[in-house]
Amino acid sequence: MTPASLRTMNLGHLLDQTARRLPDLPAMIWGGRRWTWAQMRGRVDAMARLLAQDYGIGKGDRVLVQSPNNNQMWESLWACLKLGAIWVPANFRGAPDDLRWMVELAQPKLLICEAGFPDHAAACDLPTLAIGQAGFGPDLDAALAGHDDAPLRAADVARDDPAWLFFTSGSTGKPKAAVLTHGQMGFVIANHLADLIPGTSEADASLVVAPLSHGAGIHQMLQVARGAVTILPGGPGFDPAEIWRLVAAHRVSNMFTVPTIVKLLTEHPAVDAHDHSSLRHVIYAGAPMYRADQIRALQKLGPVLVQYFGLGEVTGCITVLPARLHEAGEGWALEGSCGFPRLGIQIEIQDDDGNPLPPGETGELCVTGGAVFAGYWRNPEANAKSFRDGWFRTGDLGHMDARGFFYLTGRESDMFISGGSNIHPREIEEKLLLHPDVVECAVLGMPDPTWGEVGVAICVTRDGSAPDLATWLGPKIARYKLPRRFLFWEALPKSGYGKITKKLVREELLRRDALAGADG
Template sequence: MNLPYSTRTMNLGHLLDQTARRLPDHPAMIHGERRWNWEQMRSRVDAMARLLASKGIGKGDRVLVQSPNNNQMWESLWASLKLGAVWVPANFRGAPNDLRWMAELTQPKLLICHADFPDHAAICDLPVLAIGQADFGPDIDAELAGFETSPLRAADVERDDPAWLFFTSGSTGKPKAAVLTHGQMGFVIANHLADLIPGTTEQDASLVVAPLSHGAGIHQMLQVARGVPSILPEGGFDPQEIWRLVQEHRVSNMFTVPTIVKLLTEHPAVEEFDHSSLRHVIYAGAPMYRADQIRALEKLGLVLVQYFGLGEVTGCITVLPARLHEADEGWALEGSCGMPRTGIQVEIQDEAGNPLPPGETGELCVTGGAVFAGYWNNPEANAKSFRNGWFRTGDLGHMDERGFFFLTGRESDMFISGGSNIHPREIEEKLLLHPEIAECAVIGMPDPKWGEVGVAICVTRDGGQPELGEWLGSKLARYKLPRRFEFWETLPKSGYGKITKKLVREELIRRDAGAGVG
């Protein structure tokens, strides 16, 4: 049967056009005292697209962005999309050399840089547009005054045309640039709306508590599709201010990571402000320990939504909706990262790529419309990450008889001690049940007798150093017990607020070297 076939798809920038037509006067973004409605945002985006075009930006060209959250940074995404260009946002907390490396990899034609980062602008040797007054480039807002604001038709795009180069968190080595396409992201937005924030309308409000350069940016695209205003806090991370904004704007959804949920729900301000408007507090980027889940549920009620996913699959692997976050002890789904996302197939595979039956541990592999198009200019990583059409996540786990998935940890986190495979997450889950432990990380370190042994790095609530070996001994098999317990004031975190084993390991090696351990 012969059917017409087309790879043409909707340019994602059209989402903004649709919302501006439908809700021109409805608030789109609120940042302190400043507000923009959807028509104003559409006008600014179309003027910015014309500005970028005047700088030589066209279909397929990359636009590098170095900026914290603000309206211009967010508008640069939509302007790039409408031109068919590729948005390349950096983690603004990165060093100048990090940005130079991203520029070398992606070969952008232009840098959009916030005025607070002159060293980043200087190191890249690119034409620059500045967000705010800066001496390294013309100010975007001043430049926009000379450009037409009438509706600009979005460029024609194919399903596999790149839209966003999404840098992975870089838990091992340098971050890689995952290619997110127009067709893939159209699927992702629909999937997120169905699985994460069902029933969302323009009457909702969304609070941005993470950098728009990463997962929060994906989440805010959903708000554009539904006409939901996005509220940007001013300044750095401040739980008091976040809870105040939740109350003031009747916030119904927010996207963050487990460590931020933990900080927000342990802060006294959670008791001071009304957060009853919250329906979906979405956490991702890392598993959330059960002890932290229970604490958050006691404060917020059944509003937690967990999703497991990587940047390469744009978050779309599994979901554990709010209704399945029961706080009762003995909960049957304790430790689960949920069920497969709508339209996504997940499989536990052995080292040869064969599917494993329920209960057996292997690597989580995934296929479906949310899987990225590959890494930008990195054929070695692509060859390693794909097998028989499946994307290999590098995460270990198992599936139960009902199709719910349970993560054991990253393949790279597992260590072998005395010939036994040890998965740090199991140990960390137990440690966090201790009333004095606020955070912890377990890593494997070289040992002349056992090959590797576990080292547990803990942060306590009051700065104490409780005895943990005997306490943990009643909860774990002896061979899984850490051989060392370290107590630090804080654990190092990535720019996105996640505890990463790579950073913890580097800090432990540094401290051991300073103390003559080794």
């Protein structure tokens, strides 16, 4: 029996409570299909019985999911929660070998795989349910027909019982699986509702523009808690014109995304062709947003931007910069800030020995509080490296000002040392993006026999031109920070979550340099 002091609410009750209170209101709209809260609750409970009775899934068992966004993929989360099982969603853009490695790490009992991924299903020696008609397993919807959809009591859980294995984006090495628990996630959902989308109710609508397997899935759990309808785009890929059409058609009030997507949405002509006045919260996270892109988005959308800084390990719950603290004007007092600490979260800037640093000094951002994850799944080495004296070490460098606002300089792994001086690429990238022709850029350190490392700036311009950025940037930055090379590419490589990652940029740079050397 779970001691009363450790017992917590099973997250699956969020769906039960909303379905009981708002049975006939829409829960999800996907293209021409829609499901009420009562219908979704019924499908989830039928799926939970299917998993338990036909596949032996119970408390603590892992269920691996390989699928793009759709209603069945989303329902599988809630079915797992109700059973006390652990949801293990993959980035659907990953390769079959990536999924095979996840099987080795998580040891799931079942794979739920969308019909368009037969090679992924074949890579996993697991019982498999198919989303759609497929040759590798029973169709999930057809299988549900044989199972009772009456309300199912959720399993009893403790605060530290795992609910979700959240795979990091893997900017260095293989992704790690962060263990998100029922108690932790209950804190995060309440915190997100308070800090990110206050006042949300069943009158609201939320549009999904990112994979539900990661941050967007966390965000949509907030909508379930408050009864707001979730809108899924109907097309297979990212289409800004469809996004803005859906915002207007459904009076969308909030959406979660990343800076790259905000940039694409606000630069697309469709932003001016559709009514987006219903938007109250456009939440961006995953990376700081360049100032030039912030200004453009604020000019197009008005004061609706909400920034939060957080990692998967802290479930996005470290700092917040609310809409009221975003301004479009020059000389903005909080330029470059990722905000102040989230409710119930403590942050320190620490030196290499774990000592707190005073305002203005740069160090590693470390965090403690109810949103911090339970550790990495079966990875004691990573846990030992990531925790110190009860603090989670984010690996992000930054400083705090006298009022308690935080500013990120970059990742520890991004910083490079040239001629004995520490150089943080973020500062250089911010300035480069103020050039009228530069739309994307990445600065990284590369080996140099004289200086140890020198900066290389890889830029994407609007018209494919190659302006003299060294001359333009020279007066705006200390000489030792000026990149020694400026390269111009058609596009920068991005992760499966739409983020520019230095790992991918570095790999592409090395590949191109190697080809150039071979040709020479």
